Amino acid sequence: NAGVMQNPRHLVRRRGQEARLRCSPMKGHSHVYWYRQLPEEGLKFMVYLQKENIIDESGMPKERFSAEFPKEGPSILRIQQVVRGDSAAYFCASSPVGQGSGELFFGEGSRLTVL
Amino acid sequence: QKEVEQDPGPLSVPEGAIVSLNCTYSNSAFQYFMWYRQYSRKGPELLMYTYSSGNKEDGRFTAQVDKSSKYISLFIRDSQPSDSATYLCAMSEKTSYDKVIFGPGTSLSVIP
Numbered sequence: 316n317a318g319v320m321q322n323p324r325h326l327v328r329r330r331g332q333e334a335r336l337r338c339s340p341m342k343g344h345s346h347v348y349w350y351r352q353l354p355e356e357g358l359k360f361m362v363y364l365q366k367e368n369i370i371d372e373s374g375m376p377k378e379r380f381s382a383e384f385p386k387e388g389p390s391i392l393r394i395q396q397v398v399r400g401d402s403a404a405y406f407c408a409s410s411p412v413g414q415g416s417g418e419l420f421f422g423e424g425s426r427l428t429v430l
Numbered sequence: 431q432k433e434v435e436q437d438p439g440p441l442s443v444p445e446g447a448i449v450s451l452n453c454t455y456s457n458s459a460f461q462y463f464m465w466y467r468q469y470s471r472k473g474p475e476l477l478m479y480t481y482s483s484g485n486k487e488d489g490r491f492t493a494q495v496d497k498s499s500k501y502i503s504l505f506i507r508d509s510q511p512s513d514s515a516t517y518l519c520a521m522s523e524k525t526s527y528d529k530v531i532f533g534p535g536t537s538l539s540v541i542p
Binding site for chain 2: 319346348350355356357358359360363370371406408410417418419420421422423424
Protein backbone atom coordinates (compact mmCIF):
# COMPACT_ATOMS: atom_id res chain seq x y z
CA ASN A 316 0.00 0.00 0.00
CA ALA A 317 1.66 3.19 -1.19
CA GLY A 318 -0.79 5.59 0.45
CA VAL A 319 -0.56 7.60 3.66
CA MET A 320 -1.11 5.22 6.56
CA GLN A 321 -2.57 6.37 9.86
CA ASN A 322 -3.20 4.40 12.99
CA PRO A 323 -5.12 3.84 15.04
CA ARG A 324 -8.23 4.61 13.01
CA HIS A 325 -10.26 4.99 16.17
CA LEU A 326 -9.03 5.80 19.65
CA VAL A 327 -11.01 6.23 22.85
CA ARG A 328 -9.42 7.90 25.83
CA ARG A 329 -10.65 9.13 29.19
CA ARG A 330 -9.99 12.67 30.29
CA GLY A 331 -6.43 13.05 31.51
CA GLN A 332 -4.99 10.19 29.48
CA GLU A 333 -2.52 10.49 26.63
CA ALA A 334 -3.29 9.93 22.95
CA ARG A 335 -0.66 8.99 20.38
CA LEU A 336 -1.50 9.09 16.72
CA ARG A 337 0.87 7.71 14.10
CA CYS A 338 1.35 8.54 10.44
CA SER A 339 3.53 6.98 7.77
CA PRO A 340 3.77 9.20 4.67
CA MET A 341 3.53 8.00 1.11
CA LYS A 342 6.62 6.32 -0.22
CA GLY A 343 9.05 8.96 -1.41
CA HIS A 344 7.41 11.79 0.57
CA SER A 345 9.43 13.45 3.29
CA HIS A 346 7.01 16.23 4.25
CA VAL A 347 4.26 15.52 6.78
CA TYR A 348 1.34 17.72 7.80
CA TRP A 349 -1.16 17.23 10.58
CA TYR A 350 -4.68 18.64 10.41
CA ARG A 351 -7.59 18.51 12.84
CA GLN A 352 -11.20 18.36 11.72
CA LEU A 353 -14.03 19.21 14.07
CA PRO A 354 -17.72 18.70 13.23
CA GLU A 355 -19.05 21.51 11.02
CA GLU A 356 -15.56 22.93 10.68
CA GLY A 357 -12.99 22.54 7.98
CA LEU A 358 -9.59 21.04 8.29
CA LYS A 359 -7.39 23.16 10.52
CA PHE A 360 -3.64 23.14 9.97
CA MET A 361 -1.70 22.08 13.03
CA VAL A 362 1.93 21.37 12.17
CA TYR A 363 4.32 20.72 9.29
CA LEU A 364 7.34 18.50 9.76
CA GLN A 365 10.26 17.16 7.82
CA LYS A 366 12.46 14.33 9.04
CA GLU A 367 13.76 15.33 12.52
CA ASN A 368 12.56 18.92 12.11
CA ILE A 369 9.44 20.87 13.00
CA ILE A 370 9.14 23.53 10.30
CA ASP A 371 5.83 25.22 11.09
CA GLU A 372 3.82 24.58 14.25
CA SER A 373 1.75 27.74 14.08
CA GLY A 374 -1.51 25.77 14.33
CA MET A 375 -0.58 23.66 17.32
CA PRO A 376 -2.12 24.47 20.69
CA LYS A 377 0.60 25.78 22.99
CA GLU A 378 0.02 23.19 25.66
CA ARG A 379 -0.44 19.42 25.73
CA PHE A 380 0.16 18.92 21.99
CA SER A 381 3.45 17.86 20.42
CA ALA A 382 4.57 16.30 17.17
CA GLU A 383 7.65 14.58 15.90
CA PHE A 384 8.92 12.94 12.75
CA PRO A 385 12.00 10.91 13.65
CA LYS A 386 14.68 9.80 11.25
CA GLU A 387 13.27 6.29 11.40
CA GLY A 388 9.63 5.43 11.85
CA PRO A 389 6.34 7.24 11.54
CA SER A 390 5.39 10.76 12.50
CA ILE A 391 3.63 10.94 15.86
CA LEU A 392 1.10 13.46 17.12
CA ARG A 393 0.93 13.31 20.89
CA ILE A 394 -1.81 14.79 23.02
CA GLN A 395 -1.23 14.76 26.74
CA GLN A 396 -3.94 14.99 29.39
CA VAL A 397 -6.73 14.88 26.84
CA VAL A 398 -9.93 16.86 27.38
CA ARG A 399 -13.32 16.43 25.75
CA GLY A 400 -12.61 19.31 23.38
CA ASP A 401 -9.81 17.24 21.84
CA SER A 402 -12.39 14.85 20.37
CA ALA A 403 -11.96 15.20 16.62
CA ALA A 404 -10.67 13.55 13.50
CA TYR A 405 -6.93 14.03 13.05
CA PHE A 406 -5.64 13.76 9.51
CA CYS A 407 -2.11 13.34 8.34
CA ALA A 408 -1.03 14.36 4.86
CA SER A 409 2.22 14.13 2.97
CA SER A 410 3.71 15.81 -0.06
CA PRO A 411 6.80 15.36 -2.20
CA VAL A 412 9.90 17.36 -1.44
CA GLY A 413 9.69 21.08 -2.21
CA GLN A 414 6.41 20.92 -4.04
CA GLY A 415 4.79 24.08 -2.67
CA SER A 416 1.75 23.68 -4.89
CA GLY A 417 -0.88 22.73 -2.35
CA GLU A 418 -1.28 19.12 -3.42
CA LEU A 419 -1.53 17.03 -0.30
CA PHE A 420 -2.12 13.32 -0.01
CA PHE A 421 -4.23 12.48 3.01
CA GLY A 422 -4.59 9.41 5.14
CA GLU A 423 -7.93 8.04 6.31
CA GLY A 424 -7.67 9.86 9.62
CA SER A 425 -7.60 8.91 13.29
CA ARG A 426 -10.80 9.59 15.17
CA LEU A 427 -10.23 10.45 18.80
CA THR A 428 -13.06 10.27 21.28
CA VAL A 429 -12.49 11.57 24.78
CA LEU A 430 -14.93 10.31 27.39
CA GLN B 431 -13.68 37.52 9.06
CA LYS B 432 -12.62 33.92 8.44
CA GLU B 433 -9.76 33.42 6.03
CA VAL B 434 -11.82 31.14 3.79
CA GLU B 435 -15.62 31.06 3.74
CA GLN B 436 -17.85 28.47 2.17
CA ASP B 437 -21.57 27.77 2.35
CA PRO B 438 -21.83 24.55 4.37
CA GLY B 439 -25.07 23.41 2.75
CA PRO B 440 -26.30 20.74 2.77
CA LEU B 441 -27.00 20.91 -0.92
CA SER B 442 -29.34 18.35 -2.47
CA VAL B 443 -29.77 18.03 -6.24
CA PRO B 444 -31.32 15.50 -8.62
CA GLU B 445 -29.08 13.29 -10.70
CA GLY B 446 -27.96 15.02 -13.88
CA ALA B 447 -28.15 18.53 -12.44
CA ILE B 448 -25.38 21.11 -12.69
CA VAL B 449 -23.88 21.87 -9.30
CA SER B 450 -22.16 25.13 -8.40
CA LEU B 451 -19.97 25.32 -5.30
CA ASN B 452 -18.31 28.54 -4.18
CA CYS B 453 -15.80 29.98 -1.77
CA THR B 454 -14.58 33.43 -0.88
CA TYR B 455 -11.31 34.29 0.78
CA SER B 456 -9.59 37.28 2.32
CA ASN B 457 -5.85 36.64 1.90
CA SER B 458 -4.67 38.19 -1.36
CA ALA B 459 -1.38 36.23 -1.08
CA PHE B 460 -3.09 32.95 -1.99
CA GLN B 461 -1.78 31.69 -5.31
CA TYR B 462 -2.81 28.03 -5.44
CA PHE B 463 -6.47 27.08 -5.37
CA MET B 464 -7.73 23.57 -4.90
CA TRP B 465 -10.90 21.59 -4.47
CA TYR B 466 -10.79 18.49 -2.35
CA ARG B 467 -13.53 15.88 -2.12
CA GLN B 468 -14.15 14.02 1.10
CA TYR B 469 -16.41 11.01 1.36
CA SER B 470 -17.94 10.19 4.72
CA ARG B 471 -15.40 8.80 7.21
CA LYS B 472 -12.60 9.10 4.66
CA GLY B 473 -9.65 11.41 4.10
CA PRO B 474 -9.87 14.29 1.60
CA GLU B 475 -8.62 13.70 -1.92
CA LEU B 476 -7.51 16.34 -4.39
CA LEU B 477 -10.06 16.88 -7.13
CA MET B 478 -8.96 20.01 -8.94
CA TYR B 479 -5.96 22.31 -8.74
CA THR B 480 -5.50 25.78 -10.28
CA TYR B 481 -2.63 28.21 -10.11
CA SER B 482 -3.61 31.90 -10.01
CA SER B 483 -6.69 33.10 -11.92
CA GLY B 484 -8.51 31.32 -14.72
CA ASN B 485 -10.51 28.23 -15.54
CA LYS B 486 -9.58 24.59 -15.56
CA GLU B 487 -11.69 21.73 -16.85
CA ASP B 488 -11.36 18.03 -16.09
CA GLY B 489 -14.14 15.84 -17.38
CA ARG B 490 -17.38 16.86 -15.68
CA PHE B 491 -15.59 19.25 -13.34
CA THR B 492 -14.66 22.90 -13.99
CA ALA B 493 -12.79 25.08 -11.51
CA GLN B 494 -12.81 28.87 -11.79
CA VAL B 495 -10.67 31.37 -9.93
CA ASP B 496 -11.30 35.12 -9.85
CA LYS B 497 -8.51 36.65 -7.80
CA SER B 498 -9.80 40.19 -8.27
CA SER B 499 -12.99 39.21 -6.44
CA LYS B 500 -11.30 36.67 -4.17
CA TYR B 501 -13.84 34.11 -5.33
CA ILE B 502 -13.46 30.54 -6.52
CA SER B 503 -16.01 28.11 -7.91
CA LEU B 504 -16.38 24.46 -8.77
CA PHE B 505 -18.96 23.33 -11.30
CA ILE B 506 -20.07 19.73 -11.65
CA ARG B 507 -21.94 18.83 -14.82
CA ASP B 508 -24.24 15.82 -15.15
CA SER B 509 -23.97 15.14 -11.43
CA GLN B 510 -24.01 11.51 -10.32
CA PRO B 511 -24.95 9.87 -7.01
CA SER B 512 -21.26 8.98 -6.66
CA ASP B 513 -20.56 12.73 -6.46
CA SER B 514 -22.32 12.81 -3.07
CA ALA B 515 -19.60 13.98 -0.69
CA THR B 516 -18.30 17.03 1.11
CA TYR B 517 -16.38 19.44 -1.11
CA LEU B 518 -13.64 21.48 0.50
CA CYS B 519 -12.16 24.50 -1.17
CA ALA B 520 -8.54 25.04 -0.27
CA MET B 521 -5.79 27.50 -1.01
CA SER B 522 -2.19 28.24 -0.25
CA GLU B 523 0.44 30.90 -0.71
CA LYS B 524 3.41 30.39 -3.00
CA THR B 525 5.92 29.01 -0.53
CA SER B 526 8.35 26.16 -0.41
CA TYR B 527 5.87 23.93 1.37
CA ASP B 528 2.18 23.15 1.33
CA LYS B 529 0.50 24.98 4.18
CA VAL B 530 -2.98 24.59 2.79
CA ILE B 531 -5.92 26.50 4.28
CA PHE B 532 -9.29 24.82 3.92
CA GLY B 533 -12.82 26.10 3.85
CA PRO B 534 -15.39 24.41 6.10
CA GLY B 535 -16.78 22.32 3.22
CA THR B 536 -20.12 22.00 1.43
CA SER B 537 -22.06 18.77 1.84
CA LEU B 538 -23.57 17.63 -1.48
CA SER B 539 -26.16 14.91 -2.03
CA VAL B 540 -27.08 13.83 -5.55
CA ILE B 541 -30.43 12.06 -5.52
CA PRO B 542 -30.99 9.28 -8.11
